[in-house]
Amino acid sequence: MPRCDLTIEFDQGKRSFAPGDAIRGLIRVRVEADADCKALKLACAWRTHGKGNVDKGLVQETVLYEGTWQAGEDRVYPFSIAVPRGPATYHGHLVNVDWYLGVRADIPWAIDPKAEEEILVSWPEGERSPDLGPAFSAPAARRPINEAHAFVVAKVLLLLGLVGGGGLLWEAYRSLGGKNVSGAVQYGIMGLSLAGVSLGVAYLLARNVLAQRTLGPVRFEVPRQYARRGEQFAASLGFNPVAPADMTKAVLKLKCKEEAVSGGGTNATTHTHPLGEWVLAEEPRRDLAPGMGVSLAGRVLIPADAAATFASSDNRVIWSVEAEIRLAGKPDWKKEVRIAVLP
Amino acid sequence: MVSSQSGRRSRRWKAMHDLSPRDPHAGALPYGKLNLRRNPFGELEADDWAALALPAVDLDDVARRLREPGFRVQFVGPSGSGKTTHLLALQARLPEARYARCDSGRPLAKAAILLLDEARGFPRGGGSCALGVHEKIAGCAMTVELGAVPLDRLDLIVRSRVERFRRGDGPVPEVCLSRLGALLERHGGDLRLVFAELYEDIQDAAM
Structure with a gap:
């Protein structure tokens, strides 16, 4: 049983802060039995909770007291601790980021008494460089996939898949000839899986290059990679077809989703939950003819209460702009560009 | 739609609608109205796993024996049967x-x-080890088989989780036994899948 009870009281009950603000209040210690307190530590930190593995960070810690306590004493320790820079409090479906003020008494040879209270941390409106989480990388820092290189990789992958898959299927055929049915089934499944996976991945890598044989070069422009809540966001898409085709749809969308990873290794599961989808521009079904240019452009208002971008190791709020051109009977063209939405 | 959802929820959960936060700050927090600090059925930290484990064996005894050089124990069971929980409780x-x-x-x-x-065999060297495995491995001094969780045990596990994340005095959500029974039947005893559904129930109620 702990030798004392700790409680945290906030100055004027205030629990909402911005990074850099001082949190003021009192720690009350009710001592149940004599104790030698090596350190009464107060810490401010954030951690995630929800569907994903717990991520945490940014501890601001201070020692309030070192010394002895005697049974029956009621001690009071005023504190003032600055909220460190870090992501804002966020409550979503899969991902939550909460801040905590915690106090712990380090007492040798006893269970450390502790107490913890949540606080709300939000960035001030218009903050120029808010912290969007420890795993956040600026959109500009992401290198776009080189489609020409991806096409070469797709061809190599396809070749390897067909050769490897074909070899395994040949082994299955030979096993069947040798009356080894279980061996034939195993080789057959492996061969078909290898060929199927290679074909699928190769198609995804080569899809845009194949589509541009009909569409010509596609201009997908996202002028700003950073946006703010409550602001307009614009993007555009254009192409001049080089061959006739039946375009079933072209659409430009702004999307926001939560992503959380639970478990690890082969048991790791990625959960996603859509938070919103806004159509910037849409072109209905039409026939494409060479030289007949198509362009889409549009803008949407990012809601003032939308989630801001957040990225920690296993928990994320992801914003992206997605462009898609669907062609009947031909490979579609599809691309997604990540952006960051600031509070 | 809303009313049918809340109707369905009231059959699944007892006392959910009578919860009122006593702490005014709790009103600003999504789980405050449920008198919870977070969704109890999300991923947990290691110390939560350890505190919430309802072990199938005396883990203090297993821990004592693991301190003897070369002792080997295995926890055998399918996904979601509690292997990780037992290992993390041993770590604590x-x-x-x-x-x-x-x-x-x-x-x-x-x-x-x-x-x-997720072990497939013993590590090299002669040290003590506890393994979480899907199939029994020969050569272990002790084997703990983790089978399907009975309904009363699942009820206890769920109650412990909810209590662990209680915000303050007053009622907390309580899951109906019929709902737990239906979940056990649907997921064949895989607790990960059972908790995934309970997670959604709590989200529905909190938001």
Whole structure:
């Protein structure tokens, strides 16, 4: 049983802060039995909770007291601790980021008494460089996939898949000839899986290059990679077809989703939950003819209460702009560009 | 739609609608109205796993035996049967032990006692170890088989989770036994899948 009870009281009950603000209040210690307190530590930190593995960070810690306590004493320790820079409090479906003020008494040879209270941390409106989480990388820092290189990789992958898959299927055929049915089934499944996976991945890598044989070069422009809540966001898409085709749809969308990873290794599961989808521009079904240019452009208002971008190791709020051109009977063209939405 | 959802929820959960936060700050927090600090059925930290484990064996005894050199114990069961929970609860009792997942691709840490999840065999060397395995491995001094969780035990596990994340005095959500029974039947005893559904129930109620 702990030798004392700790409680945290906030100055004027205030629990909402911005990074850099001082949190003021009192720690009350009710001592149940004599104790030698090596350190009464107060810490401010954030951690995630929800569907994903717990991520945490940014501890601001201070020692309030070192010394002895005697049974029956009621001690009071005023504190003032600055909220460190870090992501804002966020409550979503899969991902939550909460801040905590915690106090712990380090007492040798006893269970450390502790107490913890949540606080709300939000960035001030218009903050120029808010912290969007420890795993956040600026959109500009992401290198776009080189489609020409991806096409070469797709061809190599396809070749390897067909050769490897074909070899395994040949082994299955030979096993069947040798009356080894279980061996034939195993080789057959492996061969078909290898060929199927290679074909699928190769198609995804080569899809845009194949589509541009009909569409010509596609201009997908996202002028700003950073946006703010409550602001307009614009993007555009254009192409001049080089061959006739039946375009079933072209659409430009702004999307926001939560992503959380639970478990690890082969048991790791990625959960996603859509938070919103806004159509910037849409072109209905039409026939494409060479030289007949198509362009889409549009803008949407990012809601003032939308989630801001957040990225920690296993928990994320992801914003992206997605462009898609669907062609009947031909490979579609599809691309997604990540952006960051600031509070 | 809303009314049918809330109607369905009221059959699944007892006392959900009578909860009122006593702490005014709790009103600003999504789980405050449920008198919870967070969704109890999300992922947990290691100390929560350890505190919430309802072990199938006396883990203090297993921990004592793991301190003897070369002792090997295996927890055998399908996904969601509690292997990880048992290993993490052992780690809380054995500060000198190292927990690792064999499927993480990372090299195993050196430690006097290894707690290996998703193991397929014994590690090299003669140290003590506890394994979480799907199929029984020969050569273990002790084998703990983790089968399907009975309804009363699941009820206890769910209550412990909800209590662990209680915000303050007053009622907290309570799951109906009929709902738990239906979940057990649907997911064949895989607690991960059972908790995934309970997670959604709490989200529905909190938002």
